[in-house]
Amino acid sequence: MRKAALFTALAAAALFVGGTTTLAQAKTYTQHGSALANYNVNKYKTVKNKNMFVPRYAFKQSYSYIFQTAPTSISSTKGKKVTFKSNVFLPVTYNRSADWGNPQSEVLSKDGNTLYELITTSSQSTRGWIVRYNLGALRSKFGISTNHMDALRRATYDHSVGKMTSTDRAIMANVKIGPTFNTGHGQSLAMNPKNGQLWFIGKPVKAATNVQQVSKTSLKPVKKINFTLKSTVTMGSNLTFDKNGNAYFFTYSNGGWSPKGAVKIYKGKINSKSVKFHLVMQGLRYRPGTKPQSMAYNQKRNRLYFVSDSSISSVPVSKLGKLKPSQVEATNLNGQREFEGIQFTANGAGYLLVNKGAELMQTTSNNF
Template sequence: MVKGIKWVMAGSLMVFGGVMASELGPAQTAQAASTVKTRYALGNYQAKKFKWVQNKNEYVPHPKAYAWSMTYQKQGTFQTQPMTYTTRRGNAPATLTTDLYLPVTVQSSGDWGNPQSVVLTKNGRTAYVGYLATGTTSTGWIVKYDLAKLRQKFGASSGHMALIRQATNAYSKGKSASQQKTVMAAMQIGSTFDIGHGQSLALNPRTQQLWLSRTSGEDGRYGSAVQVSTRTLRPVRTVDYRLVNKTGAKLAVNSTLTFDKRGYAYFSSYSGKRSLRVYRGTMSKKGVHFNLVMQGLKYRPGQTHQSIAYNAKNDRLYFVSDDAISSVPLAKLNRSKVKPKNVKATVFASSREFEGLSFSGGGQAYVLLNRGPELMRLTFR
């Protein structure tokens, strides 16, 4: 939870996006309809055949304290000017520029101050954002943003960048004007349920199914894959699984997740002090199964394990830490043919928390940052 934001409790309820705002309350918990189990969700492998890519060390340590956006510090909650960051080092220079300032408060002070993940649809017109509720470790909800409407109709990415926060602030006080109600109708809000830590929200482009994973954080223990309806934003199916194989290897159920254009699922797992392993598999109503990709990065992007993402335009897999993003060509990775020169590193110096990364089908990248919450356009130069 991000502190320092004070609003009053909403004075009345309103329906927007087809869902009652009251459903955000912790008591309104949605449950998945069915459960299947995968006892051995990890394939067997020979550890001696695993190889490390000796990529350049661009590792970024965790900041002593996360920074707030400078425009937030100068302008307050209702930021009107975009924030921009440029890379400090790495072989894939890039720029981050604010695209949307996301809500901070909808019902009570700072209740939307903890977004954890972002997923874009192929056409880039819709985004799903996973949120954790204040004071919880796994209770949250998903919001579906109509980006096209927010940008084109309301100018939330250009001349009216404070509009979304102004609308949600007015709603929290029960004083929404007509246009502000229309702005809020561009945000469909799902009911609360157990979303794990919320980092793993991902859309399978082959099936158009939205999935997330929940983990206990303990090696060999059962966790869950949860399918969420893209229409109602409620969980509709649960698959319990444990990442254990029949030779005795075990690890904690993944807290990151993405899908490639072929429908294969991927997650990354930190190994040792600075290394990273990747797992490839399938996730569906029939069960979950992953195999260790037999090549990993000797140096991961940074200390904090935030997100994994896939770009269908260039067929690359991206690993996200705070202020650092690394990527590899997926085809080479799956064949264990990645060379150090194939690894791209992008390093910023914002001291901000990088919550998630997602790409449109055309390859445009967006990063979700916190303090205050915003969606930033990532442009590689």
């Protein structure tokens, strides 16, 4: 275990990291002590952002026929104006009906040509897998975003019924399917743009949790860091990174020393063998919606996004801790879809992952 050596190396950070073990080919580290920095609750405050809360609703399906060939759209009804238009109709069926029908999170490369989609076996499952799509090739060779928008769903459906064509096989050569593993909730898959690493948050058990690194080639976990934020704090199930490699997650307050329903923002670092976070001492007074679905970062605008169903709020990273109400942007949208996540390319194009059925919807302008 070499605990003494590791303790010496990390004493300055007041952390203690156990030695590695190999479990299912994933290196495991155990961090002892609290990974969350101490804070004075009396100094915590919230910015009184505009209340754009959208309550929980019954999700609507986007299609009457699964092989869609024409885009649909979702538009803002209140707040910052934005329109999302169908860009990629993602597969719903691969081995059996609707077995790919539970997408939980997405990671999109900065050029928009590679998509990682994390899918769980069911809506309440903590097991799933990652699918990597070469969107660049699928768009240019097979027109999945233009004149053959049904091609990708047809290829996976044909696989399920054992009737793949040569075109189907050529399409699926640009789709890599990873193995099944324990994903936790699954809605936290995120890429650190500083080093290109993929990470997700494992399922919290009481105050304990873990983060896991995923190989971009094998699409399975290769590293796991077990830790406890604090005995009274449970980590949220969303994650993102900014351009400098800082990690973020957010939770909704249950009340007490912070207003009930407020958005609490946490910032930190996920290192090679340890993690450390601190509470940003200013949150948002009003949350976007009932359920926190995802968190994202837009490098072009240097903003963090808090995603709930049909409601998205965002704040400038440079103003964290000193936000003014006017700096908090928020949008309510129509469509009654389930929002699973949003990603941004380097030029600021936003790609919203929605479900029922699964699809990527692109902003019609790059200023969201």
